[in-house]
Amino acid sequence: MSSVPRSVAVAATDGMLHFELSLAYEVFGSAPDAVPGPWYDVRVCGTHAVRVGRFLLEPDCGLDRLAHSDTVIVPALADVDSAPPADLVEAVRAAHEAGARVVSLCTGVFVLAAAGLLDGLSATTHWAHTEQLAARYPRVKVDPDVLYVDNGNVLTSAGKAAAMDLCLHLIRRDHGSAVANVVARRLVVPPHRAGGQAQFVTTPVPAHDRHPLAELLPWVMRRLDQPLTVEDLARQANMNSRPFRPDTRLRRVRASPSLQAV
Structure with missing residues (x-):
């Protein structure tokens, strides 16, 4: 295997999900201008035309190609209640034994686990x-x-x-x-995110609350990507801005990292 x-x-x-499959193909299949030298050579591998979400996909190669690849990516499976396809599990196991780096995205981890690649190792998937x-x-x-x-x-990811x-x-x-x-800049995504899946919040505020600011927090949470001034908050709450000011300086309300979506 080459150094890179x-x-x-x-x-x-x-039964694979098209989001994760398309994501992998986009990230590894499109070379950025700034890369000196060769980029990745990406192939979609399967035994036949497969149904991916609502699309019918014709693979480039058979599953035997996995054992001759540097990196094998297993996208998410829609059905995690049934056992993964036996031919896919065997092909992933053979690729790992041949020295490939094996990566699962979201529920693709069930394939790696069925192949025995995760025994004794840490792994994750969608929460x-x-x-x-x-x-x-x-x-x-x-x-x-x-x-x-x-x-x-052997690498595994959480969802989406x-x-x-x-x-x-x-x-x-x-x-x-x-x-x-x-x-990351080309894809308009952060190059690295801190934190984990524990950031998701099911019910961030009570459903019913007579406090005058009860409806303000959900409004703010829908705008975590925007800088909001105290005047914005006061206007939305139909209040004077004075209760929002600890002093006379204008302050900006920024999103707390603990509230960012996974």
């Missing part, structure tokens, strides 16, 4: 499926709070946006932070 992994095989089977993963594969050390786990040649975090992490490993930042 170049060949990337994205595994495809019926909604971490208990199911731990119950089905007790030898896997499931961490429900992190965005991704890097075990060297966390798949992007892991893909950018791989680019940082392979090409350095400067290149990863260029890719």
Whole structure:
């Protein structure tokens, strides 16, 4: 295997989710202008035309290509109640034995676990499926709070946006932070996010509250990406701005990191 992994095989089977599959293909398949030298060679691999979400996808290669790739990416599966396809599990196991770096995005982790690649290792997946993963594969050390786990040649991510975090992490490993930042800028996403899945909040405020500011917090939370002045808050609450000012200086309300979405 080369010092910088170049060949990337994205595994495809019926019932995979198109978001994670498309994300992997976009990140690794589009070379940024700032990269000196070759970029990744990406192939979608499957045994036949597969149904991915609402789309019918014709793979570039068969699953046997996984064992001849530097990096194998297993996107998310829609159905985690059934056992993963046996041919996919076997192909992923063979790729790992051949020395490939194996990566799961979201519920693709169930394939890695079925192949035995995660026994004794830490792993994660979408928070909604971490208990199911731990119950089905007790030898896997499931961490429900992190965005991704890097075990060297076996890596797993949490759901949706966390798949992007892991893909950018791989680019940082392979090409350095400067290149990863260029890719993140092109995709208009942060190059690195701190925190974990524990940031999600089911009910941030009471459903009914007679406090005059009860409706203000949900309004603010829908605008966490915007700078808000005390005048903005007072206007929205139909109040004088004085109660919002600890002093006479204009202050900006910024989003708390603990409220950012995973």
